[in-house]
Structure formats: C-alpha cells, structure tokens
Amino acid sequence: MTMIQPGQTIGIIGGGQLGRMMALSAKEAGFRIAVLDPAEDSPCGQVADIKIIAAYDDEEALGKLAEASDVITYEFENIDYEGLKRLAERAYVPQGAELIRITQDRIAEKAAIRKAGAPVAPYIEATGFAELKSRVGEIGFPCVVKTARGGYDGKGQVIVKEEAALAEAEGLFEHSACVAEAFVPFEKEISIIIQRSTDGSSECLPVQENVHQNHILHETIVPARIGGDTEQAALEAARQIADHLQLIGTLAVEMFVLEDGRVLINELAPRPHNSGHYSIEACTISQFGQHVRAICGWPLRKPELLRPAVMVNVLGQHVDPLLKAVPNHPGWSVHLYGKADAKHNRKMGHVTILSEHNEETLSRIDETGIWEG
Ligand code: AMP
DSSP, X not given: OOOOOBTBEEEEEOOSHHHHHHHHHXXXXXXXXXXXXXXXXXXXXXXXXXXXESOTTOHHHHHHHHHHOSEEEESOSOSOHHHHHHHHHHSOOTTOSHHHHHHTOHHHHHHHHHHTTOOBOXXXXXXXXXXXXXXXXGTOSSEEEEESSSOOTTTTEEEEOSGGGGGGGGGGGGTSOEEEEEOOOOSEEEEEEEEEOTTXXXXXXXXXXXXXXXXXXXXXXXXXXXXXXXXXHHHHHHHHHHHHTTOOEXXXXXXXXXXXXXXXXXXXXXXXXXXXXXXXXXBSSOHXXXXXXXXXXXXXXXXXXXXOEEEEEEEGGGHHHHHHHGGGOTTOEEEEOOOSOOOTTOEEEEEEEEOSOHHHHHHHHHHHOTTOO
16 A cells, blocks of 8 residues: 655645645645646645646646656546546556546436435436426426536526426536436535545544535534434435445535435535635644545544634635734634635635634624625
C-alpha cells in the first residue's frame, strides 16, 4: 500500500475553492501542491507550489501534472472521464476514474444509488422530449426535470407543476438526456460526507442540515435538527453507497428528509462539499484534512464535533456588507477564496460561527442584513 509522505507532492485537478482548502490543509502537514487550472490566478493556484495553467483536458498539461505529483486528486466532478482514465494509467490516482464516470451522469448515479440499496424519489429517464412526454405519467406532477449531465446549483433543472407546463422542460434536452423525478415535499435537506482511505478505514462527518436559497446552499447547521432514526438511516444509506462504489477519497451524499423522518437520496458529489466547510473549525479533523489523509493512505481520524456550528455562504453580493460588518463580529471565522470578481451569486467565501446555541446564531445572521440579497 502506498503511503504518501509530507514533502511529497499532491496534484489537484481544478483550482477552485475546494482545491484551495485542500491545499491549505495539506500544506499544514508539509505536503507540496501542484494544481492544474486554466486561470492564471485561481483560488488554489494562489497557495500552490506549482501552477500548471491549461485546460483540464489538455493531455500535455496532465502529463506535466503527472510528472510533478506523487498522488493526484481532483476538486470537481466535471472533468474529462477518458482523460482521467488515461492519467490513472501513468500516475497514482487512488480514487480511480469510475466514481467520476458515475457522478457526472445523473442516470448512472441514480442507478448506482438504487443498486446500493439506498432510497431515491421515483424517477424516469428520457433521451428526448417525446420520451419525457410519453413516460412522465409514471411519476406524475409536480416533477423536477434535470439534465443528466452538467447541471449544478439548480442550473439545468426545471420544476414542472402540471402537464400543461411540460414544454418548459423541452430546452433541457439541448444539453443532454434528462431524468424526471417526483417533486419531493421535503421537510429539510441534509448531507453526509463519507471518506475512505486507501488503508480501508472510513469515517463520516456529523450529519449536516442544509438551507438553500435560489437553489444555492445558504446555511449549514450542525448538529442537524433531526431525530435519531433519521440520523441512523442517513448514515446507513451513505455507508451503503460508499461500499457499493468502493469509495476511495470523499463522497458527499445529499438527502431529503420527509415529514415522517424517512430520507431519500438526492445526489452525490465525489469530492469535499460546501456543506462540510464548517468542519475546518468545528471538528477534530476537517473534510479537507481527512481527504488528504484518505488519498495519501493515512489512517483516518474520527471527525468529532467540538462545538455546534453554523456556516453561511458568502456570495458576490454579500462581500461588501460582510467586510463592513467584520469588526463587529470577532467570533466569526471569515474565509474568502481569493476570487477577484464578486459576481452576483458567485461563491466568494463563507463564514463559520461556533456557539452552544445555533438558534441564536441563526437569528443573529438574519439580523445583520448581510444575507438579504
Ligand atoms: P440538485 O441540483 O439536484 O441538488 O437540486 C438543487 C436543489 O433543488 C435541491 O437542493 C433541492 O432544494 C431542489 N430539488 C432538487 N430536486 C428536487 C425534488 N425532486 N423535489 C424537490 N426539490 C428538489
């Protein structure tokens, strides 16, 4: 079994904030970082030892990354599967390429979740609009039509309230085949981050409760306000999926909680996840530190919650009001990702607030007015 040591180099495909936080954590332990990203000044590039500036599927650049790195990981799922497979033949990519193939296609992903024995909302697949029209009766209305490939943060999906409105989903088929799933009248959304090392050990972070605004994660609350049975069902589902996929690295499992406490799996992400950022301050090991241990063949640590936490995302429109408010909130851990252009709804950073009283924290966040826009 390969154990990567401090002083050796971790190569990261993708230079966004997830890569940056992975890199920062890895550097604490003494690893070196190489990153491949097309941007000159990417969030991860700013903290890396070696920057390779090229497209993610540039074969020559992937070759350079392979030469520079002792182990290679990635920070987003929409990388070229064939390219990653070829890379795995000439470099050490312990996560493999199969998890990417599955999670970049909702059809393959849902089939895998079902095969693992975990529950999903009723759904159908459709390669074209005519097939959607003929089969949508199997799930009924309202339903949510989602492109099989390329969607994120609510992009590439349409809620269809009734049959007469089905044409609103026709445009989605320009991009790819689609799935249509029953609209879930969920009570809340939760996620579990499960991580498994090449040494076979696996750990889950505490269950996270997630609040979305406009389909983008707004707040994560830990501990999640759920019953013990729901927590057990969620952990069991995450473990079933990770086992079935023979996970190495990190898998985030997003779930809906129904009124009766049952869970349904919404989707998977094969990487550290926005809902796990609170772990940097709130847990004995962060999702990033654990990911590094997992791909480097180190035994995993138990990610215990040190204090209740609320994480709130900072989008482009929140940056200025946040910076004005910082002097009044010495207890806030402010993270900004080094992105120059604070575009509306672009993820620019996050704030984590630890306290014994998450409810009070949630009210205070609202009272600041920073997150109104
Ligand atoms: P997704 O891109 O699949 O994670 O969807 C983004 C968000 O849309 C989810 O976090 C939910 O808030 C909402 N959503 C997605 N699918 C459904 C569904 N079947 N029923 C109700 N809400 C959904």
